[in-house]
Amino acid sequence: MSQEKPLILVTNDDGITAPGIRALIEVMKQLGDVIVVAPDSPQSGMGHAITISDTLFCDQVTVKETFKHKEFSCSGTPADCVKIATQEILHRKPDLCVSGINHGSNSSINVIYSGTMSAAVEAGIEGIPAIGFSLLDYSLNADFEPSKKFVKRITKNVLKNGLPKGVVLNVNLPKLPESEIKGIKVCRQANARWEEEFDKRTNPQGRDYYWLSGRFVNEDEGEDSDEYALAQGYVSVVPVQFDLTAHHFLSDLNNWDLND
Amino acid sequence: MSQEKPLILVTNDDGITAPGIRALIEVMKQLGDVIVVAPDSPQSGMGHAITISDTLFCDQVTVKETFKHKEFSCSGTPADCVKIATQEILHRKPDLCVSGINHGSNSSINVIYSGTMSAAVEAGIEGIPAIGFSLLDYSLNADFEPSKKFVKRITKNVLKNGLPKGVVLNVNLPKLPESEIKGIKVCRQANARWEEEFDKRTNPQGRDYYWLSGRFVNEDEGEDSDEYALAQGYVSVVPVQFDLTAHHFLSDLNNWDLND
Numbered sequence: 001m002s003q004e005k006p007l008i009l010v011t012n013d014d015g016i017t018a019p020g021i022r023a024l025i026e027v028m029k030q031l032g033d034v035i036v037v038a039p040d041s042p043q044s045g046m047g048h049a050i051t052i053s054d055t056l057f058c059d060q061v062t063v064k065e066t067f068k069h070k071e072f073s074c075s076g077t078p079a080d081c082v083k084i085a086t087q088e089i090l091h092r093k094p095d096l097c098v099s100g101i102n103h104g105s106n107s108s109i110n111v112i113y114s115g116t117m118s119a120a121v122e123a124g125i126e127g128i129p130a131i132g133f134s135l136l137d138y139s140l141n142a143d144f145e146p147s148k149k150f151v152k153r154i155t156k157n158v159l160k161n162g163l164p165k166g167v168v169l170n171v172n173l174p175k176l177p178e179s180e181i182k183g184i185k186v187c188r189q190a191n192a193r194w195e196e197e198f199d200k201r202t203n204p205q206g207r208d209y210y211w212l213s214g215r216f217v218n219e220d221e222g223e224d225s226d227e228y229a230l231a232q233g234y235v236s237v238v239p240v241q242f243d244l245t246a247h248h249f250l251s252d253l254n255n256w257d258l259n260d
Numbered sequence: 261m262s263q264e265k266p267l268i269l270v271t272n273d274d275g276i277t278a279p280g281i282r283a284l285i286e287v288m289k290q291l292g293d294v295i296v297v298a299p300d301s302p303q304s305g306m307g308h309a310i311t312i313s314d315t316l317f318c319d320q321v322t323v324k325e326t327f328k329h330k331e332f333s334c335s336g337t338p339a340d341c342v343k344i345a346t347q348e349i350l351h352r353k354p355d356l357c358v359s360g361i362n363h364g365s366n367s368s369i370n371v372i373y374s375g376t377m378s379a380a381v382e383a384g385i386e387g388i389p390a391i392g393f394s395l396l397d398y399s400l401n402a403d404f405e406p407s408k409k410f411v412k413r414i415t416k417n418v419l420k421n422g423l424p425k426g427v428v429l430n431v432n433l434p435k436l437p438e439s440e441i442k443g444i445k446v447c448r449q450a451n452a453r454w455e456e457e458f459d460k461r462t463n464p465q466g467r468d469y470y471w472l473s474g475r476f477v478n479e480d481e482g483e484d485s486d487e488y489a490l491a492q493g494y495v496s497v498v499p500v501q502f503d504l505t506a507h508h509f510l511s512d513l514n515n516w517d518l519n520d
Contacts (some may be wrong), residue, residue, distance in 0.1 A: 047308030047339070048372045053485055056470040083456045084470065109385060111429070111504055112308050125369060125453050157516045167506045184518040188516040193385050193425075196343045198316075210316040210344065239506035244371055245448040246427045246501035253499055256417045258444040
């Protein structure tokens with residue numbers, strides 16, 4: 001039985017020329033029809049930013065690759081890319097949106113700051129099954145080869161099973177040779193945070209300025225967290241929701257003295 | 261019994277000169293010692309962005325007000341402001357962080373895009389009780405007077421009761437005279453979204469560009485949502501968490517064919 005190939009929207013937050021998105025495109029072309037709409041420049045740390053006070057450019061670009069697919073370079077954020085792709089570029093709702101492969105971790109609390117995941121969440125809000133992929137290697141020359149098998153397997157599962165409304169996947173891949181990756185583990189987001197350190201300097205005009213840096217602190221001792229799985233050599237898969245309501249606290253809050 | 265006054269960090273995403281933060285400062289000065297660290301320019305729609313590829317300036321500014329307190333103007337995002345405040349400016353961990361009052365709604369899915377709420381979430385990650393306040397009026401000349409009583413009451417409750425680890429509050433206030441506001445309601449985040457529309461134009465050089473606009477769509481018929489409460493004339497209080505794990509989907513996901 002012949003079926004139409006799935007339409008797959010590919011984006012990222014490191015920019016359209018990053019090696020990570022090239023690796024992701026290569027895998028997705030084995031699974032469906034690919035359209036790329038990605039930022040024209042790196043957008044790391046952009047969280048779920050959208051461009052509301054500025055204009056957006058979005059131009060088709062030529063890609064020197066063996067296989068033909070369309071690519072668009074957008075002046076906005078990852079979330080902007082998904083919005084403009086679904087509203088202005090694609091002729092039908094895509095069957096899947098994948099974002100990445102990010103150069104660097106988006107595990108645990110990093111999901112909050114992640115442009116990669118904001119694209120996946122934006123797609124999820126629009127009812128499109130979505131996955132963000134991140135490799136635990138910040139280097140521009142990171143080796144994405146070992147990730148491909150796992151990216152493909154997880155994507156095939158999402159294409160086959162779909163995802164429930166309001167849920168997208170956050171996938172992080174350890175920086176290991178393929179033979180040392182132990183498999184794929186379903187996890188919860190670890191309770192971790194960054195301890196900020198600001199590097200204070202003075203500019204030539206005598207004005208103080210800062211560079212943000214920090215130290216990652218994992219306060220989670222559970223063996224079901226993404227940080228634990230990654231440390232053990234597994235690929236972590238965390239289902240992520242964008243209903244942020246802390247349902248467990250609603251009844252306590254109702255006992256507060258909020259009204260006379 | 262005399263007690264030390266609570267130390268309250270005030271920030272926002274509309275910028276340090278916005279009328280909304282002035283109203284918030286006024287209320288907070290009745291409740292504790294205030295320090296303001298806020299963006300030097302509007303940051304709406306910034307989501308949980310942080311500045312990692314650029315320098316940050318953060319300068320003390322003079323405020324022409326009757327009561328004395330310190331204010332700092334920061335070149336970064338709302339999340340940056342909280343980070344730099346706690347690490348570089350404050351001599352002890354604040355007892356509370358409040359963000360706003362935003363000029364415009366951060367109810368339902370808007371929480372995802374909200375700079376106001378990203379500041380509150382950032383404080384929450386650092387273990388500081390935090391509240392984001394937003395008035396359903398985008399106007400620069402919005403009237404914050406009717407909000408003050410409710411802002412004060414909610415803040416007093418948080419100072420008295422604290423908040424559990426991992427939870428901050430998202431408060432939205434209806435655009436109504438004080439006499440028409442029915443009270444405060446504890447709610448869950450409504451299931452709503454934006455239907456994007458892009459306004460496509462051509463610049464004088466002949467290049468196409470877009471303005472993002474959109475239509476808010478509330479698909480939620482529940483009477484326990486923030487949108488419902490606001491439409492009925494209540495102030496909505498949604499407890500917000502930053503563990504994004506979709507715990508309800510973990511067991512299903514474990515049944516997927518992820519490993520051979």
